[in-house]
Amino acid sequence: MRLRSKLLLLPTLALLSACVPAAGSPARATANILDGSGRPLGTATFVQSGSGTKITVSVSGLAPRSRHGLHLHAGASCADSEDNGSLVKFGAAGAHFDPLNTKRHAGPLVSANRGHAGDLPYLMANARGEAVAVLNTTRLSVRQGPISVLGRSIIVHEGGDSYDDLKPNGGGGGRIGCGVVTAI
Numbered sequence: 001m002r003l004r005s006k007l008l009l010l011p012t013l014a015l016l017s018a019c020v021p022a023a024g025s026p027a028r029a030t031a032n033i034l035d036g037s038g039r040p041l042g043t044a045t046f047v048q049s050g051s052g053t054k055i056t057v058s059v060s061g062l063a064p065r066s067r068h069g070l071h072l073h074a075g076a077s078c079a080d081s082e083d084n085g086s087l088v089k090f091g092a093a094g095a096h097f098d099p100l101n102t103k104r105h106a107g108p109l110v111s112a113n114r115g116h117a118g119d120l121p122y123l124m125a126n127a128r129g130e131a132v133a134v135l136n137t138t139r140l141s142v143r144q145g146p147i148s149v150l151g152r153s154i155i156v157h158e159g160g161d162s163y164d165d166l167k168p169n170g171g172g173g174g175r176i177g178c179g180v181v182t183a184i
């Protein structure tokens with residue numbers, strides 16, 4: 001009887017292990033970034049190996065040589081919201097992802113306790129309106145946990161990013177692109 005129940009268990013275990021990546025293998029996530037009219041603007045990819053996460057964001061269709069704040073926001077939705085009767089484009093994406101509750105906008109390079117983990121390098125468009133931002137960070141992870149990017153959203157802002165709070169959230173202003181991050 002004991003042997004039989006063990007044998008029944010074996011195929012179940014094999015099935016489970018097929019779904020779980022081996023320890024140490026990279027975990028990956030992606031976001032499709034759409035503009036305010038629902039047209040594709042670009043993609044974000046997240047690859048974690050060990051404690052580091054490489055983030056690559058590639059966008060096109062921007063104004064030539066323009067700068068755009070780029071952040072991970074806390075919400076899991078790119079729906080619009082309303083604030084005092086006015087529409088907030090992609091408002092459901094919420095505020096900058098700040099898992100350590102620093103309440104400071106300080107850009108991508110400060111240590112984890114000094115600013116929003118979701119502050120990413122701003123996008124700088126070339127003459128053709130294309131921009132790529134790359135960041136290697138330990139402030140964000142792909143695997144599940146308090147600093148995971150899964151279920152957060154990438155936002156591209158109308159304006160640039162001063163990496164400080166002299167203007168709210170670096171002065172990026174309105175939201176022109178959004179994509180929710182999902183595992184792949």
Ligand SMILES: [Cu+2]
Nearest residue numbers: 070071096155
């Ligand atoms: Cu933002």
